[in-house]
Structures are given as structure tokens and as C-alpha cells.
Amino acid sequence: MIAHTDHxxxxxxxxxxxxxxxxxxxxxxxxxxxxxxxxxxNETDAADLFQDVLVExxxxxxxxxxxxTCPFEAFLYLVCRNxxxxxxxxxxxxxxTIKGDxxxxxxxxxxxxxxxxxxxEKRKNLVEEKLLELGEGCRDLLTLSxxxxxxxxxxxxxxxxxxxxxxxxxxxxxxxISLVKDAxxxxxxxx
Amino acid sequence: xxxxxxxxxEQYLNNEMQPQERKDFEWQLQNDEVxxxxxxxxxxxNNTMKxxxxxxxxxxxxxxxxxxxxxxxxxxxxxxxxxxxxWLAAAAAVLILVFGTVYFLSDKSISTEKLYAAYAExxxxxxxxxGNTADSLAGIAADKFNNKxxxxxxxxxxxxxxxxxxDIQMNFSLGICYLEMNRFTGAEKIFSTIATGQTAxxxxxxxxxxxxxxxxxxxxxxxxxxxxxxxxxAWFAKAKTLLExxxx
Numbered sequence: 001m002i003a004h005t006d007h008x009x010x011x012x013x014x015x016x017x018x019x020x021x022x023x024x025x026x027x028x029x030x031x032x033x034x035x036x037x038x039x040x041x042n043e044t045d046a047a048d049l050f051q052d053v054l055v056e057x058x059x060x061x062x063x064x065x066x067x068x069t070c071p072f073e074a075f076l077y078l079v080c081r082n083x084x085x086x087x088x089x090x091x092x093x094x095x096x097t098i099k100g101d102x103x104x105x106x107x108x109x110x111x112x113x114x115x116x117x118x119x120x121e122k123r124k125n126l127v128e129e130k131l132l133e134l135g136e137g138c139r140d141l142l143t144l145s146x147x148x149x150x151x152x153x154x155x156x157x158x159x160x161x162x163x164x165x166x167x168x169x170x171x172x173x174x175x176x177i178s179l180v181k182d183a184x185x186x187x188x189x190x191x
Numbered sequence: 192x193x194x195x196x197x198x199x200x201e202q203y204l205n206n207e208m209q210p211q212e213r214k215d216f217e218w219q220l221q222n223d224e225v226x227x228x229x230x231x232x233x234x235x236x237n238n239t240m241k242x243x244x245x246x247x248x249x250x251x252x253x254x255x256x257x258x259x260x261x262x263x264x265x266x267x268x269x270x271x272x273x274x275x276x277x278w279l280a281a282a283a284a285v286l287i288l289v290f291g292t293v294y295f296l297s298d299k300s301i302s303t304e305k306l307y308a309a310y311a312e313x314x315x316x317x318x319x320x321x322g323n324t325a326d327s328l329a330g331i332a333a334d335k336f337n338n339k340x341x342x343x344x345x346x347x348x349x350x351x352x353x354x355x356x357x358d359i360q361m362n363f364s365l366g367i368c369y370l371e372m373n374r375f376t377g378a379e380k381i382f383s384t385i386a387t388g389q390t391a392x393x394x395x396x397x398x399x400x401x402x403x404x405x406x407x408x409x410x411x412x413x414x415x416x417x418x419x420x421x422x423x424x425a426w427f428a429k430a431k432t433l434l435e436x437x438x439x
Contacts, residue, residue: 047264140346146240147342177192
């Protein structure tokens with residue numbers, strides 16, 4: 001997968017490069033702000049939305065190796081726009097359409113990038129669903145091990161020996177992987 | 192997937208293999224499609240779930256973004272307004288200084304995140320230790336919870352509650368862990384059960400159901416729960432202030 005030159009903005013988020021992040025704001029925040037203001041939101045909503053989306057992109061890049069292969073501006077706008085539709089839907093309790101972006105076209109490239117972002121969300125939902133089918137012992141152990149603690153610390157917290165936790169984690173992951181693989185929507189998520 | 196394959200993958204990822212064993216495994220990864228798929232799936236699941244954790248780097252990024260937000264969304268909008276509005280903005284800034292928290296809590300433009308942060312003050316777990324196993328578990332869980340280490344407190348509270356299922360304080364605190372970890376279904380389940388019971392936590396559980404809706408940005412649900420809090424409740428005053436502050 002070849003990264004677009006605009007992937008520099010994703011890297012800027014990862015490195016907390018305030019100069020380039022400032023460029024993201026100066027170039028792209030205006031359009032998002034206008035979209036929110038025209039669609040029942042205020043400046044604070046727009047600021048929260050913009051920040052949430054940038055943090056989400058940071059997470060996808062850092063933890064799930066997301067690579068941008070299309071121009072950043074359209075991608076950022078699409079993610080913000082769809083996120084804002086969800087917010088409005090929740091607030092109003094009914095489906096909404098966005099005013100003022102009639103000329104906005106979604107290219108194939110852009111669609112693929114957005115899908116990649118969504119696939120990761122769907123994967124997470126599936127794993128969380130399957131996690132609930134495991135016993136509590138497995139759920140706790142795996143949740144703790146994903147919290148970034150070394151397994152030695154996890155063992156100490158759970159008051160088990162390291163050897164036991166190590167073996168148990170292997171068993172739990174095996175079960176979880178089997179459950180995920182057997183799920184009906186598994187192959188569509190292109191793991 | 193069988194345990195043997197998972198174990199090999201973990202040994203490889205944890206650098207627990209001898210050099211030759213590592214080489215063999217890498218050769219297998221290149222040539223065995225089934226192993227390769229399992230390896231990728233293992234990594235995908237781990238990477239997907241690790242995304243829940245908020246790192247220090249992410250907090251630093253959030254600080255940079257907050258600063259820029261003020262410049263481009265909040266102050267920026269004021270710059271484009273007329274002189275009178277500029278004066279109003281300046282007056283509002285003075286009011287913030289003068290009235291501090293009061294102004295903060297009554298500002299309609301405050302985001303739900305900030306509102307949640309302002310209102311979600313969790314009571315510390317207070318326990319009396321008697322020296323048995325359940326108590327030592329409760330002690331560690333309470334320490335973690337009181338230090339806001341909700342990820343770590345959660346499994347400990349679950350383990351403790353298996354032994355002491357009737358401990359309402361610990362059950363309530365488990366609900367708070369879920370809420371702080373954005374696991375809203377778990378939080379709602381606990382708070383709803385407690386809210387329909389007859390314990391010292393009943394009123395507080397209703398308040399927390401409102402906070403759960405607030406954190407999910409479900410303003411209409413939050414409003415409806417707050418409206419149902421009776422005048423006799425210890426949470427009535429807070430509910431009233433929050434109601435006045437909720438965005439439209």
C-alpha cells in the first residue's frame with residue numbers, strides 16, 4: 001500500500017508535531033466548522049468533533065497501522081461529516097441529512113480509505129461481542145493484558161502466578177480467535 | 192485455533208524463542224498459509240483491542256488540539272464578530288474569572304465531555320478490612336478505584352463480587368468503572384438494577400444513569416432521567432443545575 005503525500009498529517013498527529021497540526025487546522029478546520037454551523041451545531045460542537053476525529057485518526061495510525069492513500073482534506077471532511085450525522089441522529093432520535101455539501105463527491109480512493117477506518121471499528125465490535133461469550137476469568141485477563149500492562153503485572157494484579165496467567169492467556173486467546181473465526185461476518189472484515 | 196499454535200505465536204512475539212527456533216518459525220510463517228493467517232488474526236485482535244487504552248502520547252496530542260481548538264473554533268469565531276460582540280466576549284471572559292465555576296456550570300455552549308467531567312465526581316470506596324481473602328481483594332480493588340485506575344479495578348471488583356455478590360458499594364463502583372471505560376451497557380445494567388432497588392444507593396444510581404446518558408451525548412435521555420429525580424433526592428440540586436446547563 002502506497003501512502004499519499006498527505007499521510008504526513010497522520011504522522012504529524014503521531015509525533016504531536018504542532019507546526020503541521022497547526023496546518024491541519026488552518027487549512028481544513030474552516031470547512032468542517034461551516035458544515036457543523038449550517039447543520040444545527042455551534043462552535044463548541046465543531047471543535048469537539050474536529051478534535052475527536054483527529055484523535056481517532058491518531059489511534060488508528062498508532063495502534064492499527066492505518067495508512068492514508070487519498071488526499072487528507074476530503075478524507076477528513078468525510079469522517080467529520082459522517083460523525084456529525086451520527087451525533088445529530090442521536091440528539092434528534094431520527095435520521096438526518098446534511099445541508100450544504102451537495103457538491104461533495106466521494107471518489108473510489110476516498111471510499112476505500114473510509115471503509116478501512118470503518119472495518120477496524122467493525123472488527124472491534126465483533127471481538128467485543130465474542131469476548132462476552134468467554135468466561136469472566138478470560139475476559140478479565142484479556143482486558144487487563146490489552147490495557148498495556150506487562151503480563152507479570154497482570155499476574156500480580158490478579159494474584160496468580162506468571163506461569164498460570166501466561167498459560168491461561170494462551171487458552172483464552174485460542175478460544176477467542178476460534179469464536180471470531182466462526183462468526184458469520186468474519187471474512188467480510190478482511191483480517 | 193489450538194493452544195499450541197497460539198503458544199508459538201506468543202513465544203515469538205514475546206521474544207521467548209531460541210535463535211534457531213525463531214528462524215524456523217519465520218520460515219513457517221512465510222510458507223504455511225494457515226499459520227500466517229492465524230498469526231495475522233492474532234495480531235489484528237490484539238491491535239484492535241489495545242486501541243481502548245489512552246496513552247500519555249495521546250494526552251499530549253489532546254493538549255495540542257485543545258489549544259488549536261481555542262484558536263480556530265472558539266476565539267476565532269469571536270474575531271469575526273463586530274466590536275460590540277468583541278466587547279461582550281471580553282465581558283464574558285471577565286465573568287468567567289469573577290464567577291468561576293458558577294459561570295462554567297451555567298454556560299450552555301459547554302460540551303457534554305466537559306459537563307461530564309464537571310459533574311462526574313465519584314465517591315471513594317471506603318472499606319473496613321477484616322483480614323480475609325475477600326477483604327484483601329477488596330483492598331486492592333479500592334486502592335485502584337480510588338486512584339482512578341479503572342481498567343485495573345474492574346476485574347478485581349468482578350472477582351470480589353463473585354465472593355461477595357451482595358456488596359452494593361462494590362457493585363456500584365464496578366458500574367462506575369464500566370462508565371469510565373465507556374462500556375455503557377455494563378454501566379447501565381448495574382445502575383438500572385440498583386435504581387430499582389431499595390438501598391442507600393437508589394437515588395445515586397438514578398443520578399448515574401443520567402451521567403451515563405450524558406457521557407454518551409444522549410441529551411434527551413439525560414434530560415428525561417434528570418427530570419425524574421424527585422425534590423426529596425439528595426441529587427435534586429445537582430440535577431437541576433445540570434438540566435439548566437445541558438445543550439439544546
